[in-house]
Amino acid sequence: MFRWIHFLLGLPPAAVLIVTAVSGATLSLVPAADRATVPxxxxxxxxxxxxxxxxxxxxxxxxxxxxxxxxxxxxxxxxxxxxxxxxxxATGESLGPFHVSEATRIVTNLHRAFLAGDAGRIAAAVAALVMFVLAVTGLQMLARRQGGRWALLRPVRGTPAQRWHAELGRLAALGLILSSLTGLWMSADTFDLLPARxxxxxxxxxxxxxxxxxxxxxxxxxxxxxxxxxxxxxxxxxxxxxxxxxxxxxxxxxxxxxxxxxxxxxxTNLDHVGRTVVMLHTGRGAWAIGLVLGLSAGCVPVFAITGAATWWKRRSARAQIPDNLPARSADTVILVGSEGNTTWSFAATLHAALTRAGHKVHTAAMNALSPVHGHADRLLILTATAGDGAAPAAARHFMARLAAVGASPQVAVLGFGDRTFPQFCRFAQDVSDALDRKGWPRLMPLTCIDRQSAQAFAQWGRDLADALGHGREFVLEHAAPAPKTATLELVSREDYGVASGAPIAILRFVPARDLEIGELPPFEAGDLVGILPPSTTMARFYSLASSSGDRVLEVCVRLRQGGVCSTFLHTLPVGGRVRAFIRTNPHFRPAMGKAPLILIGAGTGIGPLAGFVRSNRARRPIHLYWGGRSPNSGYLYEHELAKHLAERRLTTLRTAFSRQPGGGYVQDHIAADAALVRELICQGGHVLVCGRRDMAEAVKRVLDGVVQPLGLDVATLSSRGLYVEDVY
Known part of the structure; x- marks a missing residue:
């Protein structure tokens, strides 16, 4: 609902809002100019x-x-x-004639009445009301998208237009709300709608x-x-x-x-309020506040442009579904719950594969659920989760409509989400539970896909093929829109773990054309690089161990059995080339400030953690816990970490080698250092975990026990932005 309100009130009257905002921003400069000239x-x-x-x-x-x-x-x-x-x-002496410039008069009239008298004043009041609703709904939408009100200040992910829209929005929202409310008060006063003084x-x-x-x-x-x-x-x-x-x-x-x-x-109190309202809205008598509100208003044209760009991208991103049969004639119904339309592209891939396999398929939004859908042989639900576990826009009415469906087809639920959010695939879980309560038979158990992984989607497709009795010819090859790639050249490599049978390579690339990082957008340690092996369109993502300032793009890659991309990279010689692109991952970065960092990882998960240490020029306290197999052949970044310890970029280093007698695992060191970890948490310490999922789960269990005496748990730390992870 908020999205539709935001769209209907934002895009159609955009020109009117821009005129109001730009004229208001211009007038906000007048008090500051006056302040500099009057005694x-x-x-x-x-x-x-x-x-x-x-x-x-x-x-x-x-x-x-x-x-x-x-x-x-x-x-x-x-x-x-x-x-x-x-x-x-002080003296009463004349300082010169008083006059208001004609330009200021025109801009003031434009702002207050669109140069149209009382009709224009009414239009200006309506514009103020619209601006207020847009600011409030924008904050509500951003809170949902970020994972709750407490996450409003987290870095915003998305396209450049989405990031500009959201980042500027949360900076300008309070200013726009204040300007709108004070403008409405002044309009009400103009038309004698306030209580009589x-x-x-x-x-x-x-x-x-x-x-x-x-x-x-x-x-x-x-x-x-x-x-x-x-x-x-x-x-x-x-x-x-x-x-x-x-x-x-x-x-x-x-x-x-x-x-x-x-x-x-x-x-009267009303007089005092009115005086304050005028001061806040015009900046007269409070020039600094006027400039802040003017800056907020100046963001409105940017909102209009980025909002239109986001709307158009979302509209064009919704996949077209060819051969979409009517629901009454379908044996398989695919229902889609999407917030930003990306889930639709996965549904289109599934629809095409089922159609090729001979099924009669109908695909629709989850909001379209009706009793007729229940008469199909099977119901496949693909859904994202919005914000803090809420239903996405295309599925808001699904739960209410579900009660009216009396039949019981076989069902399977596939959730799409981001594991860095506390409520990962929460809505998919809610849907799965609701279907269980109705007693509908399961075709497949609930499966969740992290960050639109094409590999995980392909594996789900293989499981679906087994459930439907299809052979290996049933394949879900989902290709997201091809990103713009750069050609990178491998300039150095370090190989570890060959003797232990677990090869890991640290690879360093630069753009192939001129050996400058300039071809790639700026990136930070912890961002992701998507690498496309030859003759494929399916990228494999690796966490970056370097930033643009390091002048190289560095990754740690473990050789995986049957892994197309890891095999390609492990056999790539120095001078070899790859196609790659950057995907920002702003959630997985150290928090700003001087609070201590607790970095926890295992295996190749040390990559971004080593990058965080490398960029610690301010020498903030960093405590690194890392686990590997053997110190003889698998000690990644050994010499660089020793150097960072000497330079005090790294405060403490605790390593655990599982193949060494008494070595244990990284979570064992966390438990042994419980008192230190609690002290660091009390100081506002920020915990970042990177590596395999099983390692991260073990760390969570131990960390829960460590912080319990503080009245905390990992979920609470995560909700406060003090615990983040990048796991696979």
């Missing part, structure tokens, strides 16, 4: 003294106003000449005596210029007229002959 008002000068000095220079003064810009302006009449001048608040006493009449010199009036002598809002002078031709003095406290009527206070109306 500062210091306490010590009374209103009476100021008024006397101004009145001495003119035949008649009608008003002295402390303007929101900070300037003090006097309106005067000298015979047939009238005007407004800026005066020195207490009116000043209009019938106050002066004594009619000869006016005394303004500088002698005690009521004005007791008020400092710094507290002045406005002083209105009496009409010199009307002996019954009075001085009207307005300050933050309220409004006084003063007899010009006696100086006696005739009436006083105290400022």
């Amino acid at each position: 500062t008002i210091s306490r010590g000068t009374s209103v009476a003294t100021l008024a006397e000095a101004v009145a001495a220079r003119h035949r008649a003064v009608t008003k002295i106003v402390h303007r929101p810009t900070g300037a003090v302006a006097a309106t005067y009449v000298d015979g047939d000449v009238s005007g407004v001048e800026i005066v020195d608040p 207490e009116a000043a006493v209009a019938s106050t009449v002066a004594s009619g005596g000869t006016p005394a010199p303004v500088g002698s009036l005690e009521a004005l002598r007791s008020v400092d210029v710094a507290d002045l809002d406005a002083l209105t002078f009496p009409d010199p031709t009307d002996r019954a007229d009075v001085y009207t003095l307005r300050t933050l406290k309220g409004e006084w009527s003063i007899d010009p002959a006696t100086g006696r206070i005739l009436s006083f109306v105290s400022a």
Whole structure:
């Protein structure tokens, strides 16, 4: 729902919102410019003294106003000449005429009313309301996408347009909300929609005596210029007229002959709120706030461009399903739950493979579930999870619709997610549980795929082929849209573990064309490089052990039995070339700051961890726990880690070699160092784990016990962003 609201209120009226925002951002510069040119008002000068000095220079003064810009302006009449001048608040001397540039008038009118009078003011109010809804729904969507409100500040993943939209959005959202709400208040005040204020006493009449010199009036002598809002002078031709003095406290009527206070109306809470609202919205009297709100407004054109780009990409990314038969004639129904349309491409691959195998297939969104789907022989559900375990956009109504389906086809659920999020494939699990409660027979158990792994999807396809009685000709070869690749040349390699039968290679590449990293986008240790073996379109991803500043692209690769890409890389000679591309992985990076890091890995998982240590130029405390097989042939980065220890880029190093007598595993050292680990966690320590899934699970179990005395567990640390992992 939030997405549709955000889209409908964002893209169609984008031009109107851009005009409102850009004109507001332009006006936000005016208070800052005024602040640099008007004199500062210091306490010590009374209103009476100021008024006397101004009145001495003119035949008649009608008003002295402390303007929101900070300037003090006097309106005067000298015979047939009238005007407004800026005066020195300390001496009353003229500092020159007051005027507002025509450009500022036009931009102000454009911002407040689109140059269209009352109709334009109504349109401006509607634009403010739309901006408020967009900011709120944008934050809600980002929270869901990031995995909950507590994860709003985590690095944003996605396409460049998505990242720009989200990163700027969370920076500007509060400013846009404040601007929108204050703009709505001012619009309501313009159209008299706010509660009526207490009116000043209009019938106050002066004594009619000869006016005394303004500088002698005690009521004005007791008020400092710094507290002045406005002083209105009496009409010199009307002996019954009075001085009207307005300050933050309220409004006084003063007899010009006696100086006696005739009436006083105290400022209401509504007056104070209105004054604050105007200050916040315009920046008048608070130029720094004005600049912040102006910067927020200046982001709106970027939001429009990146939002449109994201919408178009999502729209074009939804896979077309050829040979999609009607549901009533299908023996197999594929239902898709997708947030960003990527799951649809996997469904299209599955649909095509089943059709080739002779099945009659119908594919639809999970929201389209109806009783007719239940009459198929089997129901295959492919679903992502949105944010903190929620249903994706295409599956929001699935659970409600499920109750109306009475038949019981065979079912299989395939979840898509990211293991770095605490609620990995949570919605797929919820769907699986709901189907179990209905008693529908299982074609296959629930399977979850991490980060759209084509390899894992292919394995699920082989399991599906076995369940359906198909041979090995049933293959799910899912090819994501081909990324732009760079050709890399292998410039050095280090081989380990050959003697122990577990070969691992550290490979270092540079772009082949000119031996400069410039062909690739910037990358950091912990990001991923996708490498495409010859004659394939299916990339294999490896965690990077280097960053762009290292001038090489470095990975650790274990030779896997039957692994196409690992075999290719292990046989690649120096000078050999590969096609590769970068996929950012901002979630798996050390948190900013000086808090200690606890790095835990095994095998090739040391790659990004070694990269984190290498880039630790600030010498923040880093404690590395790493496990390998043998110190003789499998000690990766041995010499470099020793150097980092000497340079204090690495604080402590604990190694565990499982094939060495008494060596144990990395989790054993975590348990042995429980007191140290607890102390580091108390200091805000950030835990990063990289390596095989079984190792990570063992570390979790031990770490749960280690932090239990602190009233914590790994799930809590993860929810706070203090425990992250990159496992395979």
